[in-house]
């Protein structure tokens with residue numbers, strides 16, 4: 022049985038990842054409530070003036086993504102790699118919960134949904150957790166992707182198809198053919214389906230098969246009422262739409278973007294809603310962008326997908342990559358990778374790939390560390406950047422690269438625009454003595470009883486080979502340890518032991 026949004030919210034709650042607001046709130050409080058508790062998803066059960074509850078932020082951190090995939094947080098990329106390799110064809114069914122209520126003609130009214138303003142300067146309320154599903158006008162295969170839609174009238178929105186994604190290409194083709202593009206917009210899917218809808222596939226791949234692979238079971242599809250498009254039956258709400266062949270002709274934005282800043286006013290195509298179908302008691306889903314914590318929004322859905330792109334690129338180049346993390350602080354624009362350098366040049370090669378290999382043009386900054394550094398521990402990463410790197414040798418700056426024009430540090434927000442990027446090699450240089458970089462960690466704790474007898478002969482025998490003091494000391498516990506220290510002092514006084522270049526103790530010869 023496919024996961025539903027309602028079931029998924031219950032699971033988030035069981036895992037302490039949901040704030041449920043039961044008392045009625047004003048629509049004007051919604052954005053603030055969601056963004057204040059950014060580490061949790063939000064379910065607002067009653068909004069003044071509306072009959073439909075609102076859920077939001079259901080994929081805003083790695084814990085939620087890991088839970089959706091049923092693995093630990095550090096296993097997300099591996100699991101995604103496994104699931105993206107399989108294709109499971111969908112099955113067609115006659116009916117589904119997403120069609121319990123069908124509204125056509127004058128009953129089509131988008132304003133029944135709790136469409137709140139997400140940011141102070143947004144042009145209008147947006148439908149944001151909107152998975153647009155369309156068929157390639159030439160090949161007939163399905164594409165799925167999230168595209169935000171700005172409310173224009175009660176039955177029309179703008180749709181943001183500015184980036185070079187497939188929906189844009191499909192629309193461009195329909196435009197050339199002078200035909201509308203039929204699009205089903207599904208609102209209210211669980212996190213696993215949102216994740217599946219974002220996987221980018223080659224043009225001849227049907228993304229329902231990809232979603233099946235991500236779910237691990239076939240997607241049940243039902244036919245729309247007014248357009249020739251099939252939709253997942255587990256959805257809460259379906260907007261049956263068409264994009265008329267009028268091109269990029271209506272104003273869109275400003276809107277608070279993933280960067281945490283506003284994108285400008287631009288022109289976009291229109292989405293006309295022909296019918297709305299939904300469950301008897303639907304939950305409206307909203308996706309979060311920007312706000313107080315731009316890295317703790319539903320942008321997180323893209324993190325593991327980009328991490329997988331980068332992971333594959335590094336492996337393809339023969340780099341022994343141990344882990345990759347997009348850092349939430351930069352809203353995806355910082356990547357940290359840990360590697361085991363095998364050959365000179367591995368770390369700089371890894372940096373160049375991290376900065377260039379993702380289709381999505383993320384990240385802008387990259388750091389490569391050795392595998393002993395925990396990439397999820399920021400202090401360890403900054404420590405490695407500080408003490409394992411020399412700025413004059415270990416910073417790589419590349420210019421003229423593919424950019425995300427929304428980055429306000431760029432001179433223009435309109436293509437064509439390119440960006441510069443920076444990589445930081447914080448691995449131990451392969452040509453330097455490793456010992457200088459060894460972290461000074463506490464000696465390994467010993468709890469069990471060790472030897473009680475200390476003899477000079479034993480110690481001298483052990484010191485036939487150079488050894489650090491801790492290595493000798495851990496053989497003795499209790500009073501024997503104290504005696505060991507005294508015996509070592511005696512041996513030193515009598516000039517029977519010395520130190521080697523690395524500071525290890527060794528028996529003097531002769």
Ligand SMILES: Cc1cc2nc3c(=O)[nH]c(=O)nc-3n(C[C@H](O)[C@H](O)[C@H](O)COP(=O)(O)O)c2cc1C
Pocket residue numbers: 149164165166167168169170181182183184185186187188218219220221222308309319320321322323
């Ligand atoms: C929350 C969220 C909102 C998004 N909104 C948009 C959008 O409005 N326009 C857009 O072009 N891409 C948007 N994206 C990115 C696309 O949905 C994503 O890149 C998708 O994979 C594109 O499909 P394709 O690669 O199969 O063409 C959004 C992604 C997320 C996570």
